[in-house]
Amino acid sequence: MNPSRILHTETFRYAVLYLTGVSLAVFVVLAIGYAWVTVGYFRGLNELIGSEQQTLGRIHAGGGVEATAAAIGERVQAASFPRLFYLLVDAGGERIAGNLSRWPERVGEGKEWVGLEHVLEEVSGAQAPLDFIGSSTFLADGSRLLVVRHYKDISEFLRLTLTVLLQAMLATIVVGAIGAALLAMRLQRLIGEVNDSIATILAGDLSQRIPVLDDNRDDDFRRLIVNLNHMLDRIAQLMANLQQLSDNIAHDLRTPLTRLRNRIASLGSGADEARDEAVAGMLQESDDLLATFNALLRIAQIEAGSARSGFAPTDVALIVHDVCEFYEPLAAEKRQAVQLDLPPTCPGVFDRDLLFQAFANLLDNAIKYAPVDGHVAVVMRCAPETVEIEFRDDGPGIAESERTRVFERFYRVEASRSGYPGNGLGLSLVRAVGNLHGGAVELG
Structure with a gap:
């Protein structure tokens, strides 16, 4: 099968349209999935930070600042705890506890959802600006609590999610492309077999039939080919009847016409000039009639394919x-x-x-x-x-x-x-x- 011919077939164009539709559908589904995962992630983060603030607020209400600071210290030291950053300051803004050094300037008063850039002192002593996202809230004694998460963790999660979704989309498109190509090749092979058989039939071989697909299958192509073969059988029968009719005409009419011409020719041997001219005219008409008759039979034989x-x-x-x-x-x-x-x-x-x-x-x-x-x-x-x-x-x-x-x-x-x-x-x-x-x- 010539690959360049497949590129110009209607089957290939339908396969490309199918693949394009599948790709767009996969893109839309994955975009919706990415948006859903992102929204779900931020909703979960919001619930996590809100839950921490409520828990620390209850600890503060029951044990005061010291108990709250102790709880924050335990959370900072716990490796299995969600990776959150805390800062507890008094009403004057002095740091009490947490792994953030100072209250960020961009964070206002009152409970709010914020994104901020803050400098953490690393173990080496270097100063590194980092991005955070979280929220702040007031406690009962006027102190303020800030709970945030490192934005790098968030971006890594989102990037990983996007990478997985893009890989899934690429894999789906590749599998779809392979499937579309195999489908196009199969359809082109089936159509090619039908076209080749029809071309042979058109060339005059009325005994040729289209190869039938697997007898155990009952799909549209098999039913189409079976019906086409039934139609060809009917056409072949009609052509055979036509050929038989032509043979009968040749036998029943051409022979009497030939005899008539010979008898007319035998009349032209006399001495009557007028009669000879009349006989010559009748001979010419007989010859023209026979020529027309033979031409009709010849055309019928050619069109029936029997002249190959x-x-x-x-x-x-x-x-x-x-x-x-x-x-x-x-x-x-x-x-x-x-x-x-x-x-x-x-x-x-x-x-x-x-x-x-x-x-x-x-x-x-x-x-x-x-x-x-x-x-x-x-x-x-x-x-x-x-x-x-x-x-x-x-x-x-x-x-x-x-x-x-x-x-x-x-x-x-x-x-x-x-x-x-x-x-x-x-x-x-x-x-x-x-x-x-x-x-x-x-x-x-």
């Missing part, structure tokens, strides 16, 4: 050259110059007889509708995968409004019905041959 037995390695350039050589006398009668621009060779696997007939129809039209002393050009371009052949003339051309209808059977441009012979099947056969070879016919 004639495919073999062929030089298309040689076929075009033979067609032009065959029509050279007809062009000479109208003093037309036929210009050829052909490559030396253009090999491929084609049906030589069908291509000869199709090219002959196109060149016959070009010579027929080009004026006397006009010009006809045949240009051929041969590439490894494509062959393009262009027939040009300086005739009146076909009106754009009629360019699609001229491929219909028996349709003829009105201006040509009285001036030129024909049955309106030439371009129909050309298109049928082109479709059989995987090509197309364009009019300009």
Whole structure:
């Protein structure tokens, strides 16, 4: 499977949209989760500090400043206690207890939630500014209590939470991307198998069927493929019936028409000139009728795909050259110059007889509708995968409004019905041959 083809498929675009949607959903969920964790953390911190203040307030009410200072000292020394910082000062602002050296200037009077920067004296004796967050409150004797937490602890927790959430989001996106890629590849493989089978069927092999998925599964794709195969079976049956009908027509009508022509021909051996002319006219009409009949059968066989037995390695350039050589006398009668621009060779696997007939129809039209002393050009371009052949003339051309209808059977441009012979099947056969070879016919 070609990865570059997957990038341009509708399946890949849907997978990208799916991954984008999943990524946005994960981002929103994780953002909400981060906000919820952050709010919960600060709510818990607020409850913890408030609980400490209430506990120390009750100790102060029962035992006074000394008991409160002792309780603060125990908390500072306890390694298992939540990492909080305390400061108890008297009404004059003198430090009584705690692991903060002085009352911060930014903290006002009364109970409030504050963020502050404070200098702690480290064990080494150095002075280091640190950020804190907490709240202060008044005690009964006018002393003030400050309980805070080091902001570094808070930021580390939030950073750790954010890192975990981002890693979870990245892992989810990576897993989603892998899943989307596998899904896109699987769908592309299934669609590719369907397209390959349909292409083979369109090329004329009506016995080809789309491979059915695991028989033990009953998913949408399997039901779709089963229904498509049932439809192809029905189409194949209809085409077989059509082929049988064509064979019956060929047997029941072509043989009597041939006998009729032979009997008419036997009437033309007398000496009556008028009768001979009448017989000649009837012979021409019989020949035209047989030609039309044979052309219809040929088109039906080509469109049914039964004409692929004639495919073999062929030089298309040689076929075009033979067609032009065959029509050279007809062009000479109208003093037309036929210009050829052909490559030396253009090999491929084609049906030589069908291509000869199709090219002959196109060149016959070009010579027929080009004026006397006009010009006809045949240009051929041969590439490894494509062959393009262009027939040009300086005739009146076909009106754009009629360019699609001229491929219909028996349709003829009105201006040509009285001036030129024909049955309106030439371009129909050309298109049928082109479709059989995987090509197309364009009019300009």
